[in-house]
Amino acid sequence: MASFLFAAAGFVLAMVALGLLVILRRPAEVDHMMVAQLLGTGGVAILLLLAAATEAPPVVDVALLLALLAAFAAVAFVRSASGSEQEIPETASGG
Amino acid sequence: MTISSAFDVGLVVLILAVGAATIAMREAFAAVIGYVVYGLLLAMAWVRLAAVDVALTEAAIGGGMTGMLMLGAVARLRLAEGNDIRTSLPVRLAAGVLCVLVTAGVAVAILSPPKTIPTLAPMVMENLAQSGLGNPVAGVLFVYRALDTLLEKVVLILALLGVWSLAPDSVWGGIPGLRVYARPGSTLTFLAQLLPPVGIVVAVYMCWVGAKEPGGAFQGGTVLAAMWLLVMIAGLTSVPSIGERWLRRLLVVGPVIFLGIGLAGMVLANAFLAYPPGYAKPLIVAVEVALTLSIGAALGLLAAGPPERV
């Protein structure tokens, strides 16, 4: 069972790596921000699979933290993207 | 090659590729995003090295907090000019040779381990039972090397003082210049309402579980800091001015309690930072709770930067 779970973790890691390669090569900043999503789901899946494969339940906590901080990182990305230079926009239209 | 070592090789290649991309990227924004990814991947490497405590810290600080800090700086430096200076080719080549030499040196050191590997693990395990803790790393942090941990809190406060002291005199005691991203009724507001309760539960859990399993004050404090920053960025609470009494008390409560218990140890247990027998665990838990709050406040304020307005 452990080797199957390791193989699955390796597969998801390869998918995340491929996704990272695609995302980071694109010029648009919006694409770059997607890495938070990619790591938020793929990274969590890898860690959960590793936790089950090595029978180390505390690793699940790392996955939990990763899920939380990927969302936090995404907020940091969006805040610092170009175009949000104005501190607080006068109108709340957002468009 | 077993399947787990194939996984490790893949992870190492990915970490190195992302690390190299972080150095080579032209845009600072993309480089910092690369660094965040790098931090999260490094957490996986720590998991593979069976250091879950370190993995938690790296994910929280390397991935989350450092990214937040640097992205704030990127957004400001974007307005600056004069970034077109390039390093000349000979300098690059020389630097490359130097770096290859350094890498080779470290690699040789790694590939030739000493015959008897020095370790303190048996000593830690022998004496861990006395402290009532189950997590050996927490044991080292709060029992055997408690002085390091105490001084590290002092370093955090000193760094914060350093950051604050960079503010112009006119705004001393004012409000940190954390850029907010407030759009009333936006999705960010919703996220900032949803995530912090979850984050606080996670922080309490980390702090509580730290005595027995991986986790502890650092990890819990970092999560608290992240959630606090999130709420401030969304504009749900205002950024407090650094002169606030409660803020300063919060910053020192952890170190002060730690120091107080340490000094009490001189009377009750015959050594500075020693715990009286039988009371070690409750005292350590009390110190951890106070430290979690102080670390959270200190990290949050470090990321918020020096005061900019009164």
Next chain:
Amino acid sequence: MKLAFDILTVFFVSCGAFFFLAGTVGLLRFPDSLTRLHALTKVDNLGLGLVVLGLLPQASGLFAALKLVSIWLLVQLSGAIVTQLIAGTVRQNGPDG
């Protein structure tokens, strides 16, 4: 009983891995930022859900299983909101911003 659990795990984790593959293909093939974002979020979340479902039979107890499910719920919720945020940036700055 153990065998049945293991078969369930293999089945669901494989399905999850397939969806991660599908998400990456979407990331590679879709023409603009919004559709790529859509592919990434929806499909990867489904993949993670299936992986969690597959790992449930291996969980050591009820508490561990609940933790797995709550991690998935957290990713699901925060992922949906974060996607909305990023998509908002696209709308504000245009697809190249």
Next chain:
Amino acid sequence: MNAATLFGLCGAVLVGLGLYGLVTNPEPLRKILAFNLLGSGVFLVFGVVARRAAASGLGGDPVPQAMVITAIVVAFAATAMAIALVLRLLQETGRSTLSADDPGGTDGGNS
């Protein structure tokens, strides 16, 4: 080669990469970033030392692990301090490079 050695070599390469970025990149922010990369490489090497000393039914020696945790937090504090300095430099001089030349005076293109 076991896993610990592999990650140790990864740490060694990261140290080299970080050092290269630190030397060649002119922007202070990128230098800070490279310095963090260098630091995490050192931590990884240290983690390998811990992993090799696996004993008493543990995954590794807890003493280096505890020191790395402390180091990560201190590195964050130092990074925050360095970034505050860079931003202050920007506030004072209006530019974000450390070179002593005139701002933007390299080859006329100061856009």
